[in-house]
Structure formats: C-alpha cells, structure tokens
Amino acid sequence: MRIPLRLIAGTLCRFKSGELQPRRRNLIRRLGLCRTLTTITGNVFFGYGEEPITKSFQVQIVDALRSGERSRASSLLLDFGNGNQSLQADDFVYILKYCATSPDPLFVMETWRLMMEKEIGLNNKCYFLMVQALCRGGYLEEACNFMKFLGENHGIYPLLPVYNCFLSACAKMKSIVHANQCLDLMEQRKVGKNEITYSELLKLAVWQQDPSAAHEIWKDYIKRYSLNIISLQEFISSFAKLEDLKSAYEALQHMVALVISGKHLVSLHSSRLDIPIPSKVELESPNVQSKENEQLLALKFDIDAFNTDNMLNKHKNLPAMKALRWSFNDVLQACARARDYELAEQLITLMQNLGVLPLSRTYDGFVRAIIQTRGFAAGMKVLKVMEERNLKPYRSTLASLSVQCSKELELDLAESLLEQVCTFPHPYPFNALLEACDTMDQPKRALRILAKMRQLKIQPDIMTYELLFSIFANVNFPYEAGNRLSHVDSRKRINAIEMDMAQNGVHHSHQSMKNLLKALGAEGMTTELLQYLHVAEKLFFRTNTYFGTPIYNIVLRSLVNAAESDTAILIFKNMKSSGLQPNAMTYNIMVDCCSYIRCFKSGCALLSMMVRHGFIPGTSTYTALIKILLKYDDFDEALSLLDQASLEGCQMDVVFYNTILRRASEMVRIDIIEFIIERMHRDKVQPDPSTCAYVFSAYVDGGFYNTAIEALQVLSMWMISYEEITLEEKKIEYEDNFVLSDDFQAESRILQIFKDYDEYLAVALLNLRWCAILGFPISWSPNQSQWVTKIDS
Template identity: 55%
Template sequence: MHVFSYAGNEFIRCPDESTRKILQVQIVDALRSGERPGASALLLKLLQGNYPLTADDFHDILKYCARSPDPVFGMETYSVMCKKEINLDSRSLLFIVQALCNGGYLDKASEFIHAVGEYDSISPVLPVYNYFLGACAKTRSGYHASKCLELMDQRRVGKNEITYAALLKLAVFQRNLSAVNDIWKHYVDHYSLNILSLRKFIWSFTRLGDLKSAYELLQHMVALALRGELFLKSSGGKLHSTRLDIPMPSNGETGSEKVAFGINDHTVSLRVDAHGNNTVVCISSDAQSNEVDSSKVAIPKGHNKILATRVLRWSFNDVIHACGQTKNSELAKQLMLQMQNLGLLPSSHTYDGFIRAVAFRGGYEYGMTLLKVMQQENLKPYDSTLATVSAYCSKAFQVDLAEHLLDQISECSYAYPFNNLLAAYDSLDQPERAVRVLARMKQLKIRPDMRTFELLFSLFGNVNAPYEEGNMLSQVDCCKRINAIEMDMLRNGFQHSPISRRNVLRALGAEGMVNEMIRHLQKAENLSVNINMYLGTPTYNIVLHSLLEANETDMVIKIFKRMKSCGCPADAATYNIMIDCCSIIHSYESACALVSMMIRDGFSPKAVTFTALMKILLNDGSFEEVLNLLDQTALEEIHLDVLSYNTILRKAFEKGMIDVIEYIVEQMHREKVNPDPTTCHYVFTCYVEKGYHATAIEALNVLSLRMLDEEDKESLQEKKTELEEKFIMSEDPEAETKIIELFRNSEEHLAAALLNLRWCAMLGPRIIWSEDQSSWARGLSNKYG
C-alpha cells in the first residue's frame, strides 16, 4: 500500500512503512507552509486508508493546532474523527481544548468540554479543566471560570495545585482579595507549603495591596530557608522542591520551630506553625553578630542555590514593590536589610521598587543617591526607575536634573514623568523649555494623557508674559494655540476635563478676550446640560474674576445669576469676587447683602472680603467706617495683609491725610505686616507733597529696613556691612545694575529696599540701621501705640 504527500499540485508516493505517522507529519508541514487545502486533502487521504485508526494517529496534528494555534483545523480534524467514529483519548481532548483556548474561542471551548463529557466515551480529565481555567485567568473571564467550576463539581473531577494556581491568578486579575484568602485557606488544608506555592501567594497578596499577609508569608519563606528546607531541583525549566510532599500534622505544636535573623541591629524571631498559618514576629535589641552570620540561606552550593536564591529574591522584590505602591518606606528598608543579612544581592528590579518606596520622603536627593549606589554595584537602572527619580526632581524644581534623567530613558509607556516636568516648567513660567519635553515624548512615541493636555493649555494658552496686557496680535496667536491643542486632544480621543476647560478660560481671560471666553463658557454649559452636570464653582470663578479684571461688571452680575440659577453653589472665592464687583459699582448695600449670604452659606469673611468693603467705603470718603472695620478685623482675629493696608494708604495719599497714613503704618508695624514698595511709595510721596522732605527720607529709610528685616533683626545687623559696601554705599558704577538683577531673580522686595536705601544715602546725612535711632518711628509708636 502507498500514501501520497502534498507538494504544490502533485502527490508524491511515500513508502508503505509508517504510513499514518508520515501522513501526520506531512499534514503538519502543509499547515506550516500555509497550504490548508493540501492539508485537508491529506487529512481525507489518512481517513481513506485500509487500516484501523485511533486517536493516537491524530496527536501530532492536534498538537500543532494547539500550539499554532489553529482552532479551525483542529475542529475540522475532530469533525472527521467523529465521522469515522474514532474515540477521543485524554491527549487529543486536551489538544483540542488548548487550540480553542489559545485561539481565543473560550465559548467554543466551554461548549466542547460540556458536550464531550455528556456524549463521548471519554470524559475530560483534570488537566483539561485546568488549562481552560488558566485561559480564563489570562483573558480575565470570570464568567467562563464560574461555569467551568460548576461543571467540575458536578462531575466530581476534584482540584489540584495547578487548579488553585489558575484560580489564584484569576482572583488577582479580578481584584478579588477575599477569593485569594479563600484559596489560601483551601490550599493549606490540602497541601504542604513549599517555596513555589508561597511565591504565588506572596505575588497575589502584593498585587492586591495586602502587604501584611504578603510580609507574613515572605517571613515563612525565609524560615524555610533558614531551616535548610529550600532544596530545589530543575526539571524542564521548572523548579520543584526535593522535599517529600507529605501533609504536615494539623497540631500547631508539632513541627513548630523558632528561628532568628538580624535586621537593623535587632533580632527578629519567627515562630512558624506546621501549616504556616501563624507567623509571630518579635523584635528585640540584643542581636549578636553570630546570629547575623547564621542567617544566611542554608542551601547547597551550585546551580540549585542559584535557582533557590532567585525565587527568594523574586518574593522579596514583590513585597518591596508593594511597599512602593503604599509608600511604606520603613518596611522597605527593613526588607532590604534582611536581604543583605540573608546574602541576597539586590537586583535592578529590587531597586526599582525600593526607590518608589523610600525616595518620596527624601525627595530627589535620596533618589539620586540610590542611583549612584546602583552604579557602584554595576546595576543598570530600569527606565521606570529613572522616570520615578526624574518625577521627584521635577517636584523639587530640579528641572535640569529631571530632564537629564528623562534623556537616558530608552522606552516609556506612560506620560507621568514628562507631565511632572511640564508642570515644573509651568510653575517656573518657562514654556520654551517645555517644547523640548514634548519633542522627547514624540521621539519615544509616548501617547499624551489628559494631564498632558491640561498642562499644555496652561503652558501655551497665554502668549504674553505675566503682567502684560493682551493685544490684537497676541489674541490671534492665543486662539491659534488653543485650537491646535484642542485638535490634538480630539485626535487622541480626549474631551475637555474640568481642569483643561479652566485652563483655557484662564488663558482667554488673561489675554482680555472676554467674548471668546464667554463663547467657550456657553459651549461648556451646553455640554454639561446634556450630561446633567453643572460645570463647577472653580470654572465660574475664573470667568467671574477675568470679567472683573476687564471691568465688565454687568457681565459679572449676569454670569453670577446664571451660575446660581443652574444650581452651582458659590464658595468663598465667588462671594469675594462679587463683593469686589460691588466696590467697582459703589454699592455698599449689595456688598453687605453678599456678606450675609456668604456667612449663611458657612463661609467666614477673610482679609480679602474686608479689603473689598474698605474700597467701597473709601470711595465714599468714609475713613471713620474703614477704621471701624479695622477694629472689627482685630476683634475677629483676621490678619490683614499688606494689600489691605495699601488700599487705605492709597486713598489717604490721594486725600493728603498724613494722620491716617501714620496711623496705618503704625498699625501694620504692630500687626507685624511688612511693607512693600507700594507702601513706601504712598508714605514717602505724601510727606514730600506736604513739604516734609527730611521726614520723607527718614520714613523711607525705616520702611525699607522693615522690608529687609522680615524676621531676624540680628541677621540684618550681621549683613549691614556687606550690604553697605556692595550695594548702598558702593561707588561702583555697576552697583545699581547689580541691584536690578535681583528683580530678575524674583527678589523684588530686597531690590526695592536696597534702591531706597541707596537713594536715602545720597539725600540724607546717614543711614539708619535700627529703628531705635529713628525719631519718626519712635514718634509714631508713642502717638498710636
């Protein structure tokens, strides 16, 4: 007898010997080369032979279908087997289920398992159910797993360790901690613990955030190591315990041992019962050096030690990473010391979790120190490790360091470290450097998230520098930028978030684009109506504030009423904006009504509230009422800021009321409110306009000292000589240029004070460095103190 193999369009004769085996090989070869019609033809040829066929004659074909996977040809093979009434055996049944599961046909695999058990001569065995449960775990299909478990109970198949491993993985994917605890209880009732089973449960507990349980099991694993019961052998690439799998006694007293190892100059004693259900940890401070030495893992030399050490390190890494998730720095440090005491060298993966756990407290400096330690140990940090440390650098505004670390990253699938750097540049008002960050994200093909777009609106929405008003050109540019970011946001599948919407409105308001801002607000309101949610108080506050800055008081009132009508509650900021609006329209009654509403809604008036009320009273010239408000703030222990006092000083200066100015200056001194350049301007100019030039210079001198002397008088006296020689009395033509440089370093008060004192030195006989030397300061203290 002869058979035929398929090659192109020709059939080649094969020898008669081992016909069925050769045909299986030829069918598999045809499938590998994509010749499916030929494979089907050869399958039919196999069935047409004059020899009896069994399931064994299809094993190679079905095995290929399982691994490829090729569930379609697998079912085709099963179909022709049914036509020939060839009974399945356990191997062919497993291969078919594997092919269906690996091909993603869980429904078909489930139906097949049910059907085969009912109608065929062979019922599915436990490995078939286990494989199906493993596929359910991979696809996170709890429904199919439940149906399978029901069927297993009906057919009384039983369970083994592989079953529990699959169920454990499925429970972790479903974030079901109670299920993991149930599996643990069932497991310890039926099986003795070993390093591999402990490893799986430690992994599960860490993934679900149960750090306590994971730590207890890890210490049980350490106890096994210290007792020398961690012998492993390798078989087929898998680890197995050489210890006999004999169930331990149920009595907790039997088989209980006590072990000790050193952690951070303490002795940690572990008492582990036979089942490992109770791990008691006791720490004492009388550790001896010999205890630390005896804590090394008691396993044989050679390849087995490498394998055992690797598994133990994996579990330590799992718990340390869980410490990183929960920011449990103390436990992470303890585990790292324990690893060193056990002779386990930390890996790059260990440091990845450890840095997450401990660097947040010490900030970027601690993270950089650990990176240097890794370098000394010839360990290359993961990209995720570099990203973590970079994020801490960004939070500390160490932007050069953060950017340097991000440049070392080769692959990254998340945007958060780049977002942190963008946020730092946003806070530092350096949008030009943010462009490089975006270019780096594009180079690494990192998809921006919503936080990225929120920051982009904040960084690039505003065109003008701070304190500059918008113009026609900047407003056009602003619109182009916002539209471009919105288009990119839509291309990436994102809609506006509350933060991004607020950033857009803030940018438009800063540019003075009132109409465009209102249009964006109305669009947002329409969208919020469709989803039955109001925009949120912070969003309306931004619009109200921008409108107030633009002096659009009628629109402010209109938006406020619209906000209240749609059910959006006002907060303290809202009420303060509206009270400030009343100061512009000179309506003290409306302001008082708003204060009543504010208190009724549970918000206490603050300094900004009283400042707005003072503005209204000052516009009416009611200085007596203003001073009464000052007394009220003192009674209510409300600490006014320099802006509040400057509001009164400005009006008093306009009216030429020196007595009010002097009273307010002394009040500020008593309340320890330091003056600012605006305060100095009002006081000095008022004296000058009244003809009191010597008093003006002395007052300017004293107020400038108060600007310098914010907290520590002794510090000022120590710096007196340096300030005089370098800035105030210096004859260097670049002296004033050096002072102005301080403005660029955001030290406005220091620069203004030094310029004032330099001017006083030019106009007056001497510089006063102590208020005790000032007759003006003493006079105000005596008069109003």
C-alpha cells in the first residue's frame, strides 16, 4: 500500500510541532520517515534527522563505491556536480574521507577534476584528505605534484600534517626520492618541523641504513625538544636497527635516568608548528639546548650511584616501564645481530638491578647474543631459567639454539629443539642441522629433518638442495667404490631432488652443481659427470666465467681418479680454449694425471706453465711429481725432489709421505721406509692408518715379524699423540677400557669411537688391542723403542 506524500508531509509537520501523541511519535522515529521524506523532497532542513541533499548524494556515491559499482559512483558524482545547488568544498568531505580511508586515490582524482571544472575552491580539510588518499594508495608522484600545484596556483596555506602524511608514506614505501622532494618543498614554503616530522625522517634514515643521518636527527631533536619516553624509545629502536650499539646503549641510559628522575610521563607527539627549517647559516651557529636535556645528557649513568633494590617498583604499573622494557629488548636484539655477548650480559644484569622483569623477547635477544661465543650450553641454562619463570621461548630462540647445537655437532639436542618449533618461516635452522648430518654422515637423520620441514610446510631454499646433493647424491662414498647398483640408486636420488627443485621453482646454484658433480665423481659415474658439465657450462660459464674453473677442477679430479686420463686431458684443453684460466689446483690435478700416463716430461712442462702463470708449486704439486717418478721406481730422484720441496718451504703432510711409503712397501724397500718414518717423526707429521699399513706390510713381506709388530705399536701410539705425557695420562683409561679389556664389548666401544669420527684413535686402539691379543707387551713410551732408536740413527 502506498502512503500519499501529502499525508506523510502533514504528519511530519505535526510531529515537529508536537501535536502527535507520544506513541505515534515513537512509531515515526522507528520507521525513519523523517529521513525518507528528506531524501524524496530534497529539503535541506525538515525536522528530526533531516540532512542536506549534498550529504544524501555523498552517501549514495560512497555506497556505490563500497559495492564496487564504480561506473554508478562516477555517474552519481557527475549528477551531483551538475545539480542546481551551489556546491562548496565541505560538500565533498564525506566522499573524500571514504577515499582517504579505503584508500581510493583514483576516485579522489576524479572528484578533484570535477571540483576544478566547477571552480570549487579547496579548503585545508579537503586538501589534507586528498593527499592522504593519494599517499595511502601509493600514488606518491601524483601526491607530490598535487601539493606543488595547489601551493603555486591556489594559495593553500601549507599545513605541516599534510607534509608529515607524505613523509610517512615515503617511509612506508621506502621512497627517498619523494621524501627529498617533500623536504625541498617544505624548505621553499618555510614549513617547520615537529616531533612527528622527526619521527618519519628517522624511519627513512633507518631504512637507508644511514647512521650519520640518524645522529643528525638526534642532535637536531635534542636541541629543540625535551626528551620524553616515546622519543627516546624511537631513537633507541632506530639506533638498534642501525646496529649502532654504542648510541643505542647511551640513549637507553638516558631513558633509565629519565624514569628514575620521575619525569617519565608518556605523552603523544605534539603537532604544534614551532620549528622553522633553519638556513645553512643558522645550522652552523650553535644552538642552545633545553635546560632539561642539558641535565639529562650530562648525567653520568652509573648503576652503583642509585639504590638498585627495587628501584623502579613504584613505576611498575606505569606505561614508562613497558616502554623501558621494550627498549632493553631492542638493544638486546641488536646485541644478537652484532654477536656482542658482553653488552648483552651487562644489559641483563642492569635489568635485574633495576627490577625490570625480562620477557620472552628479552631472553630471545640475550640467548642469540651469547650462544655464538659461550656455546649452546649457556643458552640451555637460560632456557631452563625461562621454564622456571613460565616463559615460553620464541621460535627464533629455539631455532638459534638448534643452529648452535648443529654447529657444535650436538645433533640429538639440535633435532630435539627443532621438534619444539610448531611453525617457522625460514629453512635456515633445518639447513644447519642438515649440514651437520652431512658432516657426521647421518643420512637417516637428514630424512627425518626433511619430513619435519614438509610437516611444517617450510619451503626448501637453494642451500637445502645444495646439502641434499651432498648427503644423498652419492651412495657408497667414502668407504666403498661405486657399482652398478649404487649408480642406479644415485640416479634415482638425483632425479628426485631435481624434480623437487623444479616444483618449488628453485634453480641450480654454483654450489649445488659443484656438490652434484662431486657426488657423481665419487660414484665413478663419468658419463653423467660429463653430461652435467655441459649443463653447468650453459648455466654459468656464459654469464660468469669465474664459476668455471672450480667446476672444471671437480670434473678433472674425478676423471683422474677414475683413470680416465685421455678424457681429462681433452677437458683440460677445452677449458683453456674456452677462455677459462687454470688455477694452482688445476695444474696439480693435471700433474697428477701425468702419473697415470707415466710422463714425467709432461709433468715438468705443466710445472713450468704453472710458475709462468704466477702459481707457486705446493705440497700437492710435489706429491703429484713424486708419484710420476715412483712409477719408474726412481726413489733417488723422488727423495731429491723431497729435499727440494723442503728447501722451498713446503709443509709436508702425511699424504706426501704416504705416497713414497706406498711404493716403498710394494717394493719392500725397508731403507726407504725407515728414512721416511724418521723424516715424519722429525717434522712432527702424525702418521695415519695408511702409514701403519704400509710400514707393517713392508716388514712382514721382508720377514721381519717382530719388527713389524713393534713398528705398528709405535706408529699407533704416535697416531694418538707424539707427547709422552699425554700417552701416560691416557694409558690407564685406554688399557682398561679398550686395549687389555676382557669385555667382549671392547671392540664395539672402539667402533663407536670410529663412528664418532675419531678415526685415528679408533684404528690406533684396534692395532694395540690386536698386538695384545697376539701376546706382545704394550709399551706406552714409544720413543724408548729399539725400532725408534734404529731409525733415528
């Protein structure tokens, strides 16, 4: 049923005059008839709830924008501008407010265009809302041009909040160019600064990582304003983010002094315009600091000067305490990034003395600062303290502790800490544990870590895949040679890893390709090795030849180890023809290749080429040359080369000496064996299991059985230590638990030492136990052995 318009109008008139009964008046209010009639008739004021027609149009336009009907909103805006009513800037405020909060910079520009066409002058309120909408929408260039245009052509009075709004947008969008344009505009129009201006400029300085700019803002600020908790908190946070620990700590000291003095009321930033931008002359002239700042900055902060027993208890319920605690946290986080454990410990002590209770974030910064120097054990103690105080550790705290445990090869604890992490945005703690699994050769644990990453939906990064190639791409290395079965398994693993890389959009890096090539070389898969070399050439060498030589070195070493000398020589020639310069390692590998083709002349030519290119021959070079000479059983030349290398200052290693011992053992050259052992003993080069094997085999093959056992004992002792004091200290422990033990588990305990990657000690104890089982007495003073006396003479 339609209600006649006249009846509605008459009813409303009676409503306004008070002639209606109260029940009918309430009914009219509930039905909203006043507002309805106002919309229909277009009257400006008409009783309860009436609104101007301009507001009604604005509401309709905003409703259309909220509904996403932009074409309808534009049409309504056009009708609004073409109406008969006289419009002013205030008639657009409701639309502009919506555009500023949405934000909707495009409709603001449309509104401004209409206002210009209708020659409607802007006021400061509309001006601010328009700039705000453009800034929040990311239209900084348009906002800047808008500010310039209005200032030049419309004479709008320069409002500091407008410029602060623009600077805030520049800080959020990290646009230094627009910020500088704004500052130039402010200087041209003599617009001053207030505390908000300094706050936004400080954010820009932090984003630029410009400590000098932050210090200039600090100096300028304290000249003109009294320091308060809020301003100090901002400066402390900024200095901490800039990793300027000294300035952050000094500002923190001022903050503590301010709280202790009782002048710590937290006030919002003032928006008053009281600081004009000075000229260069004014900047150069000294400015008088405020009296309060002089007193505060001159205060020598000495914790012993205060009564630290519950010093701040009376302030615990104040917002100042919360700000103080967060500032401590900011500086501790900076200590963690700078690995400054000493300052972190000072801060924690200071908080305790002041009665500022640490929170989880406090301990997060403290733990991450100290564990990198003090080790994971110190961090675990802090974790225990947190547990006693019912504080839940941050994910970053657990992750950092896990990383440190991984670095110290405490894999069980590292994995346990990661199990407590429910979610984590980055793969770095898992990568650290995978790296430790690679070091400790624990692929099963690595699989569990991968499963945990999948469970937490953590996307692997390139470092993850680099480690996966290192852990899983080779099957038998280092203790067994590759075979057909292991080659099939290796191919499957490599394909699976590369498929996962493709699914996650991760491409090969230089390191991942190196690890993959190493794995293929360790398995002896030369065909696949060459195929991936061609892939690497396409990926890296065309854009950056720097990556080429290390990758070629891996391929060449693998080919030489696989006795593929001809292929290695061909690859070496291709490498040089493609413009890649060999390095010292390349030459060493190719000299070693000459030992397989038995060509000492080629080795010398490579040595000469190496010297011409500025590389000094090292131990590896001489080892490779000696291998060539020993192919011809030329021990005299080999020992002569040994003397030459020694004269040139090369530090001989066990691999160098083992090269000679191996051939001497094969030829049962006892004289050479004893000569080399004497040189090793004199140079303090510790023997390894291969040394023991070569010497023992030579004496056995020569029929000197007792000497073989004696030499084996001496070399095993030297593998443990050259120092007789150390051997004497370890004698009881090793004899009771390993060497002379009647326990059937003794060998298992020795094997556990081997699994813990103390290979030399494990082999030495096995050798000594075997000698004891054969009935030979064990002497823990090897230097008193007759065999040692003999070789020394």
